[in-house]
Amino acid sequence: xxxxxxxxxxxxxxxxxxxxxxxxxxxxxxxxxxxxxxxxxxxxxxxxxxxxxxxxxxxxxxxxxxxxxxxxxxxxxxxxxxxxxxxxxxxxxxxxxxxxxxxxxxxxxxxxxxxxxxxxxxxxxxxxxxxxxxxxxxxxxxxxxxxxxxxxxxxxxxxxxxxxxxxxxxxxxxxxxxxxxxxxxxxxxxxxxxxxxxxxxxxxxxxxxxxxxxxxxxxxxxxxxxxxxxxxxxxxxxxxxxxxxxxxxxxxxxxxxxxxxxxxxxxxxxxxxxxxxxxxxxxxxxxxxxxxxxxxxxxxxxxxxxxxxxxxxxxxxxxxxxxxxxxxxxxxxxxxxxxxxxxxxxxxxxxxxxxxxxxxxxxxxxxxxxxxxxxxxxxxxxx
Amino acid sequence: xxxxxxxxxxxxxxxxxxxxxxxxxxxxxxxxxxxxxxxxxxxxxxxxxxxxxxxxxxxxxxxxxxxxxxxxxxxxxxxxxxxxxxxxxxxxxxxxxxxxxxxxxxxxxxxxxxxxxxxxxxxxxxxxxxxxxxxxxxxxxxxxxxxxxxxxxxxxxxxxxxxxxxxxxxxxxxxxxxxxxxxxxxxxxxxxxxxxxxxxxxxxxxxxxxxxxxxxxxxxxxxxxxxxxxxxxxxxxxxxxxxxxxxxxxxxxxxxxxxxxxxxxxxxxxxxxxxxxxxxxxxxxxxxxxxxxxxxxx
Numbered sequence: 001x002x003x004x005x006x007x008x009x010x011x012x013x014x015x016x017x018x019x020x021x022x023x024x025x026x027x028x029x030x031x032x033x034x035x036x037x038x039x040x041x042x043x044x045x046x047x048x049x050x051x052x053x054x055x056x057x058x059x060x061x062x063x064x065x066x067x068x069x070x071x072x073x074x075x076x077x078x079x080x081x082x083x084x085x086x087x088x089x090x091x092x093x094x095x096x097x098x099x100x101x102x103x104x105x106x107x108x109x110x111x112x113x114x115x116x117x118x119x120x121x122x123x124x125x126x127x128x129x130x131x132x133x134x135x136x137x138x139x140x141x142x143x144x145x146x147x148x149x150x151x152x153x154x155x156x157x158x159x160x161x162x163x164x165x166x167x168x169x170x171x172x173x174x175x176x177x178x179x180x181x182x183x184x185x186x187x188x189x190x191x192x193x194x195x196x197x198x199x200x201x202x203x204x205x206x207x208x209x210x211x212x213x214x215x216x217x218x219x220x221x222x223x224x225x226x227x228x229x230x231x232x233x234x235x236x237x238x239x240x241x242x243x244x245x246x247x248x249x250x251x252x253x254x255x256x257x258x259x260x261x262x263x264x265x266x267x268x269x270x271x272x273x274x275x276x277x278x279x280x281x282x283x284x285x286x287x288x289x290x291x292x293x294x295x296x297x298x299x300x301x302x303x304x305x306x307x308x309x310x311x312x313x314x315x316x317x318x319x320x321x322x323x324x325x326x327x328x329x330x331x332x333x334x335x336x337x338x339x340x341x342x343x344x345x346x347x348x349x350x351x352x353x354x355x356x357x358x359x360x361x362x363x364x365x366x367x368x369x370x371x372x373x374x375x376x377x378x379x380x381x382x383x
Numbered sequence: 384x385x386x387x388x389x390x391x392x393x394x395x396x397x398x399x400x401x402x403x404x405x406x407x408x409x410x411x412x413x414x415x416x417x418x419x420x421x422x423x424x425x426x427x428x429x430x431x432x433x434x435x436x437x438x439x440x441x442x443x444x445x446x447x448x449x450x451x452x453x454x455x456x457x458x459x460x461x462x463x464x465x466x467x468x469x470x471x472x473x474x475x476x477x478x479x480x481x482x483x484x485x486x487x488x489x490x491x492x493x494x495x496x497x498x499x500x501x502x503x504x505x506x507x508x509x510x511x512x513x514x515x516x517x518x519x520x521x522x523x524x525x526x527x528x529x530x531x532x533x534x535x536x537x538x539x540x541x542x543x544x545x546x547x548x549x550x551x552x553x554x555x556x557x558x559x560x561x562x563x564x565x566x567x568x569x570x571x572x573x574x575x576x577x578x579x580x581x582x583x584x585x586x587x588x589x590x591x592x593x594x595x596x597x598x599x600x601x602x603x604x605x606x607x608x609x610x611x612x613x614x615x616x617x618x619x620x621x622x623x624x625x626x627x628x629x630x631x632x633x634x635x636x637x638x639x640x641x642x643x644x645x646x647x648x649x650x651x652x653x654x655x656x657x658x659x660x661x662x663x664x665x666x667x668x669x670x671x672x673x674x675x676x677x678x679x680x681x
Contacts, residue, residue: 070576072579074577075579078574080574082570084571084573084574086588097588101578101581101584149578
């Protein structure tokens, strides 16, 4: 079922939790709502489920306006962060709950309910545990029971609130892969909330990055990762280096560098250049770049993470293959010249890293950034 | 694992249940003194008086004891007490559930005020509680003339006694449920609703099973107090023998008439009811220990 969200607002007292959300969700899509705590992602999910009344805006399920429908009428499968399994019921009774509470005319007979429960147990790989109580299950098993319970009512859409938040790392990874498979098999339109960018990128078809009650960017995982539209998105999807620079005569200059790093169509002015640690290369002295001193380095197998102090005194975090292509093994206090090869440029204004509650700065308007990939860069040792 | 354990149990037949850590525990004499104080206090102030009730009641033999319950006035008092408790407990059950539900599941103005109001019967003297009803429903009270015009007697009659009992036992169930339901949160209910359950189905199949132990405990406490209430009931009762005397009031009257055996016999019945209440609670806790543990674990 495709879902259309138009101009949705939500207030909690004076707190503006959702500020005009517009979103189209395609049928059968696996969508992630990604953002820090307080960004409104869970509120939006609960609004879709009908658990939060809206101050303004409309939510459509297909062609039907669901805004005025109650939770029961919306027929959504909602999986709570803490699972909210009924503790006094067995696994089978939990899964059958949505069928058992139907009015007599719509309720399948007991044999049909039992069969459906067995199918779902099979689907979530918990066959044989039907007579257990939730207290006797592990976290991952509870999660799957909650999912089976939500699927039992054949929901129009499956909504998952931080589905892996309460699980340990190993189980989380397994469940992620399993959920992806389940989604492929069942084809339910699925929306999940997460604050973990890795989880969103790994699992989702599309990612909605949210901040302060607004959508910063919607796109496929590649789009949001490779072409972040706002500093916030760039910052949230990884831990970028933020380098001060400027645009002069169509060229991008870094502070402390005399040669342009790349061309730019932007008007002249002060900018910030965002680049992830892995998007730097060591270059020769005649290539545009930044001179720096290695302050600290940490080898992790085939890669090395380095803290560099650049000319201005600021620290730069980069990550390189180790040993480098010319077999150079770096040590502390080495001099090095590096160049960002993938980066985005955003107009400079107040507090780019901060996601605090102050009003939005100009630069947070989607589309204010430009993404760059430097094609020709002479890497040290290669020529 | 099991083997080595039983072996060590064999070699050390008096293995202590818990290793004492000398660094964090008190000296032996401190522990002994504290335990002794607690036991002596309980024995002196609770057990001894309770025993003396039964001893005095049975001082003239078992025949005299049972003969005490033969009088019409005593039987009327027992019936009235059961009636008052029988109305007050269900009324407070409904009220307590509604109040706890409203306070824990909804956000509304005046919530804090409602919580304070629920505690009022605990802080107000029972005598004041009784006087309130005289002021409202008494002959000189503001609603009194209307009731007497319609030939309904509230004060110095059974309705007044029931009202006073309800007032005094008002907080027991609500107070028991509010912290429990606050801890439980609303996720389970929201899950049930999202699965298509109606409000009533959600309450019956999800909320009630979650709170049944707290509810039962509240009901037992409420019942014990409803049967034992003296002060507020005394003010509104009017002490009409055989008509408006509850068991506690009847005991006082008998005692003041120097009828010690009947007084203590009725008192022993009241004490027995309280003991049965406690025993019922312990029995249920023991019988359903595994279920209790299962619902408490998350």
